[in-house]
Amino acid sequence: MVSIAIMGHGVVGSGVAKQKLFSAVGEELRIKYILDLREFPDSPLSDRFTKSFDDILGDIEVRIVVETMGGIHPAYEYVKACLSAGKSVVTSNKELVAAHGAELLSIAKETNANFLFEASVGGGIPILRPINQCLVANDVSEIAGILNGTTNFILTKMIKENMQLEDALKLAQELGYAERNPAADIEGHDACRKICILASLTYGKHIYPDAVYTEGITGITLSDVEYASIWGGVIKLIGSVKKVSKDKIDIIVAPMFIPNESQLSSIDDVFNGIMVRGDSVGDVVFYGRGAGKLPTASAVVADVIDCVKHLKARKYLSWADSDNSSVIPHEDSVAAMYVRVKANDKDEAYHKAEEVFGEIHLLKKPDAPSWELAFVTEPMTVREFDEKLRAFSSGDIEVCSRIRIGDL
Amino acid sequence: MVSIAIMGHGVVGSGVAKQKLFSAVGEELRIKYILDLREFPDSPLSDRFTKSFDDILGDIEVRIVVETMGGIHPAYEYVKACLSAGKSVVTSNKELVAAHGAELLSIAKETNANFLFEASVGGGIPILRPINQCLVANDVSEIAGILNGTTNFILTKMIKENMQLEDALKLAQELGYAERNPAADIEGHDACRKICILASLTYGKHIYPDAVYTEGITGITLSDVEYASIWGGVIKLIGSVKKVSKDKIDIIVAPMFIPNESQLSSIDDVFNGIMVRGDSVGDVVFYGRGAGKLPTASAVVADVIDCVKHLKARKYLSWADSDNSSVIPHEDSVAAMYVRVKANDKDEAYHKAEEVFGEIHLLKKPDAPSWELAFVTEPMTVREFDEKLRAFSSGDIEVCSRIRIGDL
Numbered sequence: 001m002v003s004i005a006i007m008g009h010g011v012v013g014s015g016v017a018k019q020k021l022f023s024a025v026g027e028e029l030r031i032k033y034i035l036d037l038r039e040f041p042d043s044p045l046s047d048r049f050t051k052s053f054d055d056i057l058g059d060i061e062v063r064i065v066v067e068t069m070g071g072i073h074p075a076y077e078y079v080k081a082c083l084s085a086g087k088s089v090v091t092s093n094k095e096l097v098a099a100h101g102a103e104l105l106s107i108a109k110e111t112n113a114n115f116l117f118e119a120s121v122g123g124g125i126p127i128l129r130p131i132n133q134c135l136v137a138n139d140v141s142e143i144a145g146i147l148n149g150t151t152n153f154i155l156t157k158m159i160k161e162n163m164q165l166e167d168a169l170k171l172a173q174e175l176g177y178a179e180r181n182p183a184a185d186i187e188g189h190d191a192c193r194k195i196c197i198l199a200s201l202t203y204g205k206h207i208y209p210d211a212v213y214t215e216g217i218t219g220i221t222l223s224d225v226e227y228a229s230i231w232g233g234v235i236k237l238i239g240s241v242k243k244v245s246k247d248k249i250d251i252i253v254a255p256m257f258i259p260n261e262s263q264l265s266s267i268d269d270v271f272n273g274i275m276v277r278g279d280s281v282g283d284v285v286f287y288g289r290g291a292g293k294l295p296t297a298s299a300v301v302a303d304v305i306d307c308v309k310h311l312k313a314r315k316y317l318s319w320a321d322s323d324n325s326s327v328i329p330h331e332d333s334v335a336a337m338y339v340r341v342k343a344n345d346k347d348e349a350y351h352k353a354e355e356v357f358g359e360i361h362l363l364k365k366p367d368a369p370s371w372e373l374a375f376v377t378e379p380m381t382v383r384e385f386d387e388k389l390r391a392f393s394s395g396d397i398e399v400c401s402r403i404r405i406g407d408l
Numbered sequence: 409m410v411s412i413a414i415m416g417h418g419v420v421g422s423g424v425a426k427q428k429l430f431s432a433v434g435e436e437l438r439i440k441y442i443l444d445l446r447e448f449p450d451s452p453l454s455d456r457f458t459k460s461f462d463d464i465l466g467d468i469e470v471r472i473v474v475e476t477m478g479g480i481h482p483a484y485e486y487v488k489a490c491l492s493a494g495k496s497v498v499t500s501n502k503e504l505v506a507a508h509g510a511e512l513l514s515i516a517k518e519t520n521a522n523f524l525f526e527a528s529v530g531g532g533i534p535i536l537r538p539i540n541q542c543l544v545a546n547d548v549s550e551i552a553g554i555l556n557g558t559t560n561f562i563l564t565k566m567i568k569e570n571m572q573l574e575d576a577l578k579l580a581q582e583l584g585y586a587e588r589n590p591a592a593d594i595e596g597h598d599a600c601r602k603i604c605i606l607a608s609l610t611y612g613k614h615i616y617p618d619a620v621y622t623e624g625i626t627g628i629t630l631s632d633v634e635y636a637s638i639w640g641g642v643i644k645l646i647g648s649v650k651k652v653s654k655d656k657i658d659i660i661v662a663p664m665f666i667p668n669e670s671q672l673s674s675i676d677d678v679f680n681g682i683m684v685r686g687d688s689v690g691d692v693v694f695y696g697r698g699a700g701k702l703p704t705a706s707a708v709v710a711d712v713i714d715c716v717k718h719l720k721a722r723k724y725l726s727w728a729d730s731d732n733s734s735v736i737p738h739e740d741s742v743a744a745m746y747v748r749v750k751a752n753d754k755d756e757a758y759h760k761a762e763e764v765f766g767e768i769h770l771l772k773k774p775d776a777p778s779w780e781l782a783f784v785t786e787p788m789t790v791r792e793f794d795e796k797l798r799a800f801s802s803g804d805i806e807v808c809s810r811i812r813i814g815d816l
Contacts, residue, residue, distance in 0.1 A: 129537065137709035263674070282532070284695065286694060287694075288693065292690075302542050
């Protein structure tokens with residue numbers, strides 16, 4: 001009989017408490033404590049609730065602790081204390097793992113405990129374990145993913161239903177896909193935490209979110225969506241990490257033009273999709289619901305079951321701390337760029353664009369306003385592009401949009 | 409230092425021998441033997457070759473044996489002997505696992521050895537481990553997949569380039585995707601072995617290929633491909649298993665109409681894709697190269713590394729033997745059906761179709777020959793459909809095609 005505790009009885013935590021933990025594992029499991037400051041008198045597990053973390057920490061019977069509180073504090077202090085006491089911890093908290101993963105993994109190693117967090121990326125989609133185990137014989141050159149369901153829902157509504165961004169956001173909020181304060185989603189921070197976790201696991205060094213250039217979707221207009229379609233693709237918010245040399249990576253979160261041929265282009269609504277490019281296996285894509293109570297809870301429970309099976313032997317999941325020095329400066333990142341401008345004289349602007357950017361690929365939209373010019377450049381560094389754009393946009397040319405072209 | 413042996417130096421085996429096994433695992437690994445009857449004097453590992461299986465079986469230093477010979481004999485006897493001797497075995501041989509998996513897993517359990525075969529389904533795509541570990545908290549209601557790259561390549565050429573089946577097959581052979589004798593691929597046997605392995609793992613009872621209704625792609629015409637497009641989808645060879653009650657499954661391999669909205673519809677060329685439908689996680693799809701030297705070898709190597717990490721503790725991968733009694737008779741399987749017929753009098757045939765099948769959905773092709781009628785029925789059992797089709801096709805109505813509608 002293994003006793004577990006669940007910290008946090010919110011969306012994911014209450015899903016975990018509902019899972020039929022017992023059916024999938026031979027050894028019997030028991031939820032001994034549920035930590036929450038709120039009261040849940042009607043819960044069938046109402047007798048397990050506690051408001052005191054010390055009940056959990058001090059109980060040697062509790063071998064596995066599930067953390068589904070979210071946020072950094074006090075999740076960080078609690079998880080650290082549990083791991084230090086030799087209890088294994090399973091979490092769905094991407095913010096916590098992205099901020100303190102290396103330290104918590106190192107404590108887990110010292111105390112021979114497990115620290116597992118499959119649910120922190122892609123909700124119920126198996127991704128961390130496949131990367132860590134199944135693809136281990138591959139040199140991974142790139143990971144790119146649609147990692148945030150809320151923004152993907154909004155972009156899908158813009159692409160498929162011509163809905164304005166604000167209206168799509170409002171709808172996402174009404175449907176419960178977006179929080180009242182949607183900043184973490186639409187400004188890309190949530191996707192950033194996830195690509196940091198994927199990069200840390202894949203390349204063995206902790207990448208902290210503040211080292212990652214992060215751009216959200218708030219600047220995307222229906223005009224840009226149409227031009228993406230004319231170009232032959234769709235706009236998706238992509239978290240991407242590329243290996244650029246033996247110990248350097250290029251990591252970014254930004255909206256990108258994705259060609260229709262890419263498997264990621266057809267991942268719509270709240271679904272997530274993650275492409276892993278290995279030297280042996282080629283492109284592998286994982287697709288499914290990246291969030292939600294039950295998908296996420298099912299990933300947490302799978303980790304709990306893995307912990308039960310590895311109470312003595314640790315799982316081989318670990319990465320080292322780092323100072324982010326493996327991340328190349330964003331200015332050195334290379335991509336082709338889409339540019340949309342407002343120009344008094346369109347022909348003049350076109351010639352200037354050719355003069356400044358060299359070869360460009362003009363995008364023609366039948367119903368474009370007379371003042372609008374849109375084109376795609378050749379690949380160049382962000383530094384070079386910024387310089388050229390400055391030179392180009394002087395005078396009576398005003399930049400409306402600039403979006404990266406994803407080379408997927 | 410762990411010594412391993414590789415049995416078979418064909419496509420996959422020679423890929424495994426090339427993998428940088430050492431880089432991904434802490435404990436050192438050494439290829440001590442390569443078993444093959446042929447000579448490879450130019451191989452950098454030429455000193456490891458042996459023609460005698462007994463060298464491998466008798467060497468207690470060899471803890472892990474890779475089987476990449478293919479076929480049932482002598483692979484079965486060799487693998488059985490290795491497992492009986494307590495050596496762990498990793499194989500990519502789907503024919504072997506589909507035919508003898510339960511017995512070999514049970515021997516592995518007895519001798520506390522591992523028997524792993526991630527590469528046997530989906531080549532390099534992680535699928536067995538994710539189902540067994542990550543999705544373990546889910547009740548899986550269905551698995552459906554494009555499990556054979558050769559037939560998917562042929563169908564893609566028919567769909568996208570209007571190529572005749574025979575020409576597409578010839579091209580696949582020229583490109584090395586299809587064998588000179590392509591029967592195992594185009595008649596569905598390869599896909600059948602894979603869906604059997606997926607079903608056995610998911611539902612815990614060995615399903616043998618001879619219990620599975622299996623239909624290949626040889627009857628598919630360009631006309632059918634066009635009608636599928638008019639219907640709003642594509643024809644794919646699908647291996648599918650559905651849970652129809654607590655201990656009954658419906659398992660089948662057949663070409664099916666797949667709606668364009670399904671993630672499986674956009675999986676083209678030699679790529680494979682496998683959809684797993686769980687009660688908590690919803691639909692999860694795994695996509696990638698389902699065959700080929702390096703993808704498959706990378707999955708074999710990942711299993712070898714897992715064996716090294718579990719030399720003492722067995723992995724929890726097992727299923728029971730069975731008499732296939734959980735498989736419902738194919739006649740009880742339910743699906744809507746596409747029917748294409750040759751009729752002297754099209755109007756009369758249409759009315760007869762309505763009379764016999766009840767509600768039908770007519771498919772209109774602008775350039776259809778005057779004698780052709782195509783429609784889709786409502787869902788019904790195969791038994792019912794067969795009876796109705798017999799009643800319908802009497803007289804001057806000749807059935808050209810009948811294809812299942814996949815409800816994915």
